[in-house]
Each structure stands twice: as C-alpha cells, then as structure tokens.
Amino acid sequence: MTTALTNLQMIKRLVIKDWELAKKTIAAYMIAGIFTVGLMGMATTYTFNIGAILMITLLIVIGARSAIELVVNEKKDQTLPFILSLPVTVQDYALAKLLSNLVLYFVPWFILLVSMLVVIVSTPIYNGVIPLVVLVSMYILMAYCFYLGTALLSYSEGYTVAVMIVTNLLLNGFIIGLMWMPQINQTMEAASASWNPTSLLILAALIAISLAALLLTAYLQKRKTSFL
Amino acid sequence: MQQFAFEMQDVSIRYPHFTLDNLNLSLPKGQVMGLVGVNGAGKSTTIRILMGLIKPDSGQVKALGYDLPKQQVAAKYEIGFASDDMRLYKTQTLQWHMDFIRSIYPAFDTAYAADLLKRFDLLAEQKIKGLSHGQRVKACLLLVLARRPKLLVLDEPTTGLDPVAREEVISELADILLDDERSVLFSSHNTHDIEKLSDHIAFLDRGKLLTLQDKESYLESWGRFRCQVTMDNSAHVAGAVSIKRKGQIAEVITDQWTQDYATQLQAAGFHVLEQHRMSLEEIFVANVKRSR
Amino acid sequence: MNVVQRSVRLHYLDNLRAFAMLAGIFFHAALAYSPMMHNVWPTADAANHWGFDVFAWSSHLFRMPVFFMMAGFFAALLMQKRGGLAFSKNRLLRIALPLVLFLPILSVITMWIIGDALAHVTHKSPFLGFVQMMMTMPEPPQPPLSTMHLWFLYHLLFFYVLTYVLKTLLGHKVLDWLTELKPLTLLLAMIISMVPALYMVSLPFPAPEWIFPALWALWFYGLFFALGYGFFSHAKLILQFDPYRHYWLILGVLSFAAFYALLPESLIPEEYAPGTQPVGWLKLGMTALEATASVVLTLCTVLYAKRLLNFSSMVLRYISRVSYWVYIVHLPLLFWIQFHLLDLDWHIGFKFIVGTAATLLLSCLSFHLLVSWTSLSRLFVGNSSVKLSQAKPAIQQDV
Numbered sequence: 001m002t003t004a005l006t007n008l009q010m011i012k013r014l015v016i017k018d019w020e021l022a023k024k025t026i027a028a029y030m031i032a033g034i035f036t037v038g039l040m041g042m043a044t045t046y047t048f049n050i051g052a053i054l055m056i057t058l059l060i061v062i063g064a065r066s067a068i069e070l071v072v073n074e075k076k077d078q079t080l081p082f083i084l085s086l087p088v089t090v091q092d093y094a095l096a097k098l099l100s101n102l103v104l105y106f107v108p109w110f111i112l113l114v115s116m117l118v119v120i121v122s123t124p125i126y127n128g129v130i131p132l133v134v135l136v137s138m139y140i141l142m143a144y145c146f147y148l149g150t151a152l153l154s155y156s157e158g159y160t161v162a163v164m165i166v167t168n169l170l171l172n173g174f175i176i177g178l179m180w181m182p183q184i185n186q187t188m189e190a191a192s193a194s195w196n197p198t199s200l201l202i203l204a205a206l207i208a209i210s211l212a213a214l215l216l217t218a219y220l221q222k223r224k225t226s227f228l
Numbered sequence: 229m230q231q232f233a234f235e236m237q238d239v240s241i242r243y244p245h246f247t248l249d250n251l252n253l254s255l256p257k258g259q260v261m262g263l264v265g266v267n268g269a270g271k272s273t274t275i276r277i278l279m280g281l282i283k284p285d286s287g288q289v290k291a292l293g294y295d296l297p298k299q300q301v302a303a304k305y306e307i308g309f310a311s312d313d314m315r316l317y318k319t320q321t322l323q324w325h326m327d328f329i330r331s332i333y334p335a336f337d338t339a340y341a342a343d344l345l346k347r348f349d350l351l352a353e354q355k356i357k358g359l360s361h362g363q364r365v366k367a368c369l370l371l372v373l374a375r376r377p378k379l380l381v382l383d384e385p386t387t388g389l390d391p392v393a394r395e396e397v398i399s400e401l402a403d404i405l406l407d408d409e410r411s412v413l414f415s416s417h418n419t420h421d422i423e424k425l426s427d428h429i430a431f432l433d434r435g436k437l438l439t440l441q442d443k444e445s446y447l448e449s450w451g452r453f454r455c456q457v458t459m460d461n462s463a464h465v466a467g468a469v470s471i472k473r474k475g476q477i478a479e480v481i482t483d484q485w486t487q488d489y490a491t492q493l494q495a496a497g498f499h500v501l502e503q504h505r506m507s508l509e510e511i512f513v514a515n516v517k518r519s520r
Numbered sequence: 521m522n523v524v525q526r527s528v529r530l531h532y533l534d535n536l537r538a539f540a541m542l543a544g545i546f547f548h549a550a551l552a553y554s555p556m557m558h559n560v561w562p563t564a565d566a567a568n569h570w571g572f573d574v575f576a577w578s579s580h581l582f583r584m585p586v587f588f589m590m591a592g593f594f595a596a597l598l599m600q601k602r603g604g605l606a607f608s609k610n611r612l613l614r615i616a617l618p619l620v621l622f623l624p625i626l627s628v629i630t631m632w633i634i635g636d637a638l639a640h641v642t643h644k645s646p647f648l649g650f651v652q653m654m655m656t657m658p659e660p661p662q663p664p665l666s667t668m669h670l671w672f673l674y675h676l677l678f679f680y681v682l683t684y685v686l687k688t689l690l691g692h693k694v695l696d697w698l699t700e701l702k703p704l705t706l707l708l709a710m711i712i713s714m715v716p717a718l719y720m721v722s723l724p725f726p727a728p729e730w731i732f733p734a735l736w737a738l739w740f741y742g743l744f745f746a747l748g749y750g751f752f753s754h755a756k757l758i759l760q761f762d763p764y765r766h767y768w769l770i771l772g773v774l775s776f777a778a779f780y781a782l783l784p785e786s787l788i789p790e791e792y793a794p795g796t797q798p799v800g801w802l803k804l805g806m807t808a809l810e811a812t813a814s815v816v817l818t819l820c821t822v823l824y825a826k827r828l829l830n831f832s833s834m835v836l837r838y839i840s841r842v843s844y845w846v847y848i849v850h851l852p853l854l855f856w857i858q859f860h861l862l863d864l865d866w867h868i869g870f871k872f873i874v875g876t877a878a879t880l881l882l883s884c885l886s887f888h889l890l891v892s893w894t895s896l897s898r899l900f901v902g903n904s905s906v907k908l909s910q911a912k913p914a915i916q917q918d919v
Contacts, residue, residue: 007301013332027685041732078315084281085309086332087301122665
C-alpha cells in the first residue's frame, strides 16, 4: 500500500476539514478554556481549586467529544464512504484522523497544563504539588490515547465509551494511589517541586504507554484489509 | 494503449457468510455497465474491491491502468465514486462540499457544477441536513460528476428514491452519459434503471457472475413461449432454460431465441400458443433461477 | 445603495488615538504627584496635589475604554476588509509579536531602572523604600509576573480570540439584536452588567497586569470592544447616541464627582492595608457610579471627537503615527526621568511638565532612531490605519 507520507497534501486537507467541522465545538472549548484559566488566575485557593476541577473536566470532555465526534460519528453518519472515495488510502485517512485529534486535544491539554503550572509557580500554592499535577495530566493524556485508539480501530461508540469510562474510573484510583505513595505525598507541601526516581519512573511509564498505544493503533490499522 | 476502463481477473474474497468467487469482469472504455443483483449478491463488495476499499484474497484488479488497491490514490483522482450508503456532512452546506472537492481535484469544473446545480434543482447554500433523500443523492452525484471523472462508479444510486426522484436522477444521468465520453459502472437491484442506461449488463448472484453481455444480446436472445403439450412425459428442448408445466400448458424460456425457435418447439411436440420477448427483469430472474 | 469606492479617512479616530495616547502619558506622569497613589506609585514625589488625582482618575475611567472601543471598531473594519485569515496574520504581527518581543525587554529595563533608582535616589518614594526593605529579607520574594502596561495588548489578543469564537458560535444574530435596542436601554444594560465585574476588584479599577487574563477585565473592556465592533458593523448605532451627548456628559461628570468624593484618601492595595477600601453597600454604590461614569464618558469622548476632531492636522497625524511605539516605551522612560526628578527641588507642576515633555521627546526620538526606518515599522506603524475603502455605505454618508 502507498505509504502515508506520500500523500501529505490530502492528509492536510483532511485535517483542515476536521477543523472546519469541529469549529463550533472548538470555539466553545475556547470560551470554557479562557474562563477556566481566568478563574485559576484569580489566585485564591478557592477559585484555583474550582478552576482545576473545571480544567480536568474540560480535558475529559474535549477528549471524549473529539474521539466520538470526529472518529465514531464519521462511521455512524456514513460520511466515511464519502471521504474514502477521495484520493486517500485508509492509512492516510487514519493518520489524518490521528493528527487532527491529537492537535485538537494536545493543544488545549498543553495550554491548560502550562496555565496550571504558571498559577502554581507564581502564587503561594506549594510548588511541591507540581509532580502530582503533571502526573495526573499525563494520565489523562494517556487515557485519551487509549480511547482514541479504540475509536480509530473499532469505529464503535460502545467500545469507545467503555474505554472512556474505565480509564476515567481508574483516574480516581490513580490519584489516590499517588497520594498514598510516600515518595509523592511527603514532598507535596514543599516550597519547590521535587522529582524523585519514583515520580520520574511513573511519568516515563505513562509517556511510554501513551506512545505504545498510538503505535499499536497505527500497526493494527495497517493490517486491516477491509475498511467499510 | 489499454482498452479497458477496468479489469477484474479471478478476484476472490471469502467472508464467514459470503464468498465472492473467481470474479472476472471488465468494461471497455467509454461504455456503461450495469451490475444487477439482489441484495447481498455481492455488488457492493465488487465495487469496493474495484475502489481499493477492500483488498481481495486473490486476483488482480486494474482501473484506468492503475493496480488496485496499490495505486488507489492515483486512481481515485480519476474515478468518481458514489454509493447509496454515502452521506455528506449534515452540518455543512453543499457549497462547503463543493469547495472541499474543488480543493482536492484540479479538474473540478465550477461552471459544470453550477449547471448541475440548476439541473438538479439544488441550492448551494442549503445545509445537507435540510435536504430530502433524493436531493442528497443528487448532491452526491453533482460532487462526483463535476470533477469530470474518467470512470464513474455508482453503487445503487437510485435505491430508496421515490418514483419521481428516481425518474429525475435516471434521466439526468442518461443526459449526462450522452454528453460525456466516460466509462460508467453502476449497480442496482432495479433492472429498469439498468436497462435505461447500460450498454453492458452483468448479472451477479451469491458472489458469482452469472452472465455479462450487452443489452441488445440479452433482449434478442431471450424469449418466452406459451405452449400446449399433449404428451405426459416431460420433454426436453434444446436451448430451453426452463420449462414450467401446468397441466397441458407449458411455459418455455430460452436464451437462444431465433426466428426458427418456434419451429424447433413445434418439432419437439410443443404447440406454440403465444410467444413473447422478455424484459430485462424477467431475463434476470430466469438467470438467477437457473443458477441456483 | 450608492457605495463610494474611494478611500475615506476617519480623521477623528486618528486624532482621538493621538489624544488618548497623550492622555496615557499624562496619566502615568500625574500618578507621581497624586496624594492617593503616594504610597503605591514607584515614582511618587514627596510633594503632591489633589488636582493630579482629579485629572488622573477622571481620565482613568474612560481612557482605556476608548482604546478598547477603537480596537473593536478596527477589528470589525479589518475583518470585513481583509477576511479572517489576513486579520489573524495582521494581529499576530502587530499585537502578539510586539508583546512577545517587548515584554521581556521592558521588564529587564524596568528592573534595571528601579535598581538604579534604589542605588542613586536620595528622596526615595514609599514604593522604593518598600522594595529596599524587601531586598534586605533573607529570602526576598519574587516580583510578581507582570505584563506591565502591555496588558492592553495581552487582553486584546483574548478579545480577538473571543470575537472569532462568538462569531463562530452565534453568527451576527446577537449583535444584530443588541444593536436594535434603544440607545438608553443598551447603555443601561452595559452599566448594570459591568457592576458585578467591577465589584470584584478594588476602586478605582486597577490595571489587569498579571500574566493571567483577568475575567473582570475581559468582561468590562470586552463590552467596550464589542460596542466599538458594533459601531463599525452597524453604522447607524453611533448616530443614535449622538443627540443625547450633552446629557451624558453631565451625567458622567456628576457620577465621577460623586465617585471621586467617596474615594479613600490612599489607594493602598487591600492586602497591604486592610480596611482602607470601601466595602458592602458603599462599594456597590461607588462601583455603580464608576461604571456609569466610565460608560457615558467613553461614549462622550467618541461622540465629541467625531464632531470636534474630524479634521486633518499634521501634528496630530504625526502623533497618531508614533503613538503605538510611544505607548510601548513611555513607561520605563517616564520612570527613569521621574526617578531623577525626585531629588530635585522643583515645583511639582514644573516636574510634571518636564517629565511628560522629556518622555514624549525621547520616545519620539527613539521612534526615529529605532523604528521609522527599520523593520520594526512593520509592527508599530500601520500603513493606513483609519482608511475605509469598501466599507458600508452608512459610514461613508456619515463621514
């Protein structure tokens, strides 16, 4: 099959198309994002906590919506045959989907994470919570990679939602697990962020698992013979 | 210089409940082929294989000289494909879709698109979700036709249309096919549509190609005879596809109709009461029955 | 409709921009001699006079709102003229890039100027004394991350994003509906909706210069931005306000007078001097006065400018041309000059004149040295900022 990279022009078109289709949704996220960042930026403990909760919610909502709206619905709404009638291979298509979803998710994820860190660094909030914040954000990104992969491979709303529910339920367990670890909780109220081998190992594992999920998705996608 | 718009050689694919078996199908350039089959006959599978969307287990597929599915990207620049399960983006307008297609196909003919818009009685600024099924089919056709493909592949373009919309679509298609020298493959379970548009007609059933002939050959070679039979034992006549008896009356169908066939029947002891030419639908049904 | 194709220059907006920029320099310069800001302002002089407070706080209520209103107007103009993509490119080049380039430079320079003042000024301001005290602490706290006076650019970027977002989500419907309201209803709605936002912050409203967008400022200045946007896209809107301008001027002056009379003697931030800021009903009432004065005076400024400043003047055109650059560089220059004035035994009126004149002079000089002939001019000098070429007929009839 044609390798994906020879058809960059079309992949770009498909990503732009996804952007155009998701324009209204993205606009709504932007308002929510600015509001949340503004709330956290008011720099009182109360507004910071509300902002942080809103932010995690927002990240989960954006992830879930983009996987469903841009991937699963393309199959459900039967626009997939239309796109596949264009000069693309199924691999091009899958790569374009992966890219548009990652951009759509990764950019807000990154902005929100950086905002959160800036608030922590520039306010009296203990900088010791930074590893926790980074690890939780990274877990959310990893969960996103999981259900994006599920959506891209199965095109099934059921499976995708199931993976979302499971990973989000496990988020609570993950946070509780982190708080319970002495290596994490003992440095939480320190004046500066302290990364130790444990937290670094967890971070590396999360990143590795996320990448592995994406690579596995790409690999399984390539092995598919029938696409409609 | 290759002569065929597409060629499928010994194409097979096996699914748990369906097998496409050693399919050989080709269409000379500039011709229109109708693919007839009941639901589940394998029409869509055949077309998807041709579009490179499904990789067959074995066999070779070429369209416009490109190997499929290997060269599908290049091939799809020149093939226009629309199917009845194809939907456009509900939240966008037809204009948005036209702009999208134009940005992909350099050959997109804006003037022709505007013309088709008028002929199909569509509004460019209307959102797809506000269109009727007939209008949606027309919108899909417009998007496909305006890119002026060398090969047009339509999978059940008239399915689900009300009689008026169906008539409109068919007559527009017929018009368009006159205008252009394009090769067309289109499938339907409706023989009337096929009959109106096609030069070549292929009958497909249960994953097998039954026959492939040009339209005139079908209509000329098939005939039905109502006969009176005197003898009790079942008789055989050369060239009869089926003989149905009801008491002393027998209905004989042949695919080797000639001026002399009635005489042959008489000689075999069939007293011909009436003879009819057959419609394509009847020919198709007879074909399917024979194969099963 | 008779659409005039020739370019029409809206002189009054050019001129208004020039005046508003000058007012900004005067404002910052006046704070050094303001009794209310004595304990807070870096260059606060030992001597002061209430006259500076009256000038500073009255202009404060409408100067930045006028800028935001103009920004909204030009955003609509640019978007209509060039389309969304060119608009974003233009704004990135002219707003985002200067912010990113100059915020670090100005921060470093300002830090240096303050350090210099700490070392060399004998009659230190309370602010300098406070900084000096902090420096002697074993672990001196980090100065807060600030966008300085460039908060204007920073918040503008958010308004551009929000404009795009609202256009995408709502189309023109809401704006159309709002502009159909009666002028008085619209103003009342603006004032009332501003009160909660302004109530969140101290009196008079501060500069939202922290590195996070301030929600109250996004709402407060956003309304002015939206009004400016509406003035362009619904050209008859501004005409509807015109007949009432005198009443609004009176209302604005009276509201400000009451507001000013109720202001505390010293405007130290609440966290350093608890109990100095008004609270409860008093604060609510003052906030309402503040919002009223702010809205009607901003509107009056534009309406009167349209009548009185709609002429072409070489001087004002020049000031308008240099205004963006002057805005960027004036504050550190002013601080530097005023720190040096602290030890001089001059009358504060004279110091004020010398400070502003020298700042203006040096800013303009630096414009010719660094900007006018370099590629910086692409960022800071618009080619023809206030031209309408294919704009709506209503505006054309109007100018």
